[in-house]
Amino acid sequence: MTGITCALAGSGGSPYNGSATVTVGYFAAGSFFSYGFETSIQGSILPTTWANTGFPIFQLKDVYSSGSPAWLAFTVTGSAPNSGWSTLTIGGTTLNRVDANYATDGTSTSWIFFGAPTVFGTTVGDTRSAVWA
Amino acid sequence: MGITISYPANEAEWYAKGTLEGGAYFEVPAVFNLDGACDTAATDDKVQQLIFALSGKS
Numbered sequence: 001m002t003g004i005t006c007a008l009a010g011s012g013g014s015p016y017n018g019s020a021t022v023t024v025g026y027f028a029a030g031s032f033f034s035y036g037f038e039t040s041i042q043g044s045i046l047p048t049t050w051a052n053t054g055f056p057i058f059q060l061k062d063v064y065s066s067g068s069p070a071w072l073a074f075t076v077t078g079s080a081p082n083s084g085w086s087t088l089t090i091g092g093t094t095l096n097r098v099d100a101n102y103a104t105d106g107t108s109t110s111w112i113f114f115g116a117p118t119v120f121g122t123t124v125g126d127t128r129s130a131v132w133a
Numbered sequence: 134m135g136i137t138i139s140y141p142a143n144e145a146e147w148y149a150k151g152t153l154e155g156g157a158y159f160e161v162p163a164v165f166n167l168d169g170a171c172d173t174a175a176t177d178d179k180v181q182q183l184i185f186a187l188s189g190k191s
Binding site for chain 2: 082099101
């Protein structure tokens with residue numbers, strides 16, 4: 001038999017749908033501190049790429065400013081569109097993508113959720129599931 | 134290069150879109166008045182909030 005077989009990764013759904021497990025780390029700098037994951041800085045995440053997109057996950061964490069919860073940051077390396085997924089659920093808390101502030105400079109892409117409940121807690125080493133759907 | 138912002142005409146459009154200093158593209162959920170028009174001042178504040186967050190993301 002000859003021919004070309006094409007197969008999409010996963011179950012054939014959106015490449016932006018998937019999950020990861022974050023092991024919570026802590027980092028502080030200036031008036032900011034955070035709990036969650038950031039590459040080479042704090043915690044860990046598995047898998048290290050976002051769903052089936054190939055974009056490395058740069059950060060996924062709660063950020064505190066001047067001691068108070070300020071925002072949840074999700075950043076991938078690369079230029080990703082503001083589409084392809086609807087919700088991000090972390091540890092039972094669901095955030096809607098359309099409520100996020102989106103920015104991309106071509107080398108990284110961020111979704112910033114202001115006013116989001118903290119989802120990673122404050123215990124280093126805890127784990128949280130993150131699900132994009 | 135300054136900040137450029139295009140405001141949504143109505144809630145269905147949802148996002149204010151534009152570019153930040155340095156050229157990064159952004160989309161921010163706009164703030165709307167009771168009549169459905171975009172509250173540009175409040176939306177501008179959200180863009181400034183985004184800039185602050187991006188500056189402190191690491």
